[in-house]
Amino acid sequence: MRVDANSPLRPAIGRRGDKAASIGGGGFAEQLGSEPTAAAAKPAPACAVGGLFALQEVEDATAERRKAVARGGRILDRLRELQHGLLSGTLDRSALADLAAQAKAARSETADPGLEQLLDEIELRAAVELAKLSDAL
Secondary structure (H helix, E strand, O other), rough: OOOOOOOOOOOOOOOHHEEEEEEEEEEHHHHHOOOOOOOOOOOOOHHHHHHHHHHHOOOOOHHHHHHHHHHHHHHHHHHHHHHHHHOOOOOHHHHHHHHHHHHOOOOHOOOOOOHHHHEEEEEHHHHHHHHHHHHHH
């Protein structure tokens, strides 16, 4: 077989009309004997999404716990700096003031009496060390 050039494609000619007439012209659902189905339900309005956005804005208990753990970690870091400064004799005045301020801020954000007492003791210790530093100067 020899191919000379690309010839245009021609549609296949068939006799489909006879096959459709022999089937009876019915649709697929009629062939199965099923009943026609109802129309699909309309989609819900977009205003329901606003409720989801409102739920995302509400902080859950785990978010509050994460904030409290982070705050406690910062206070513990300041206490380590205080301990290191006391042992080495190089106590930083700004670190003490920062520790006292963090303890005061954390106390206002908690409702636990035991934690409030501990924060009071931290704030008192920072104030005592600040007073010692001012007397030494």
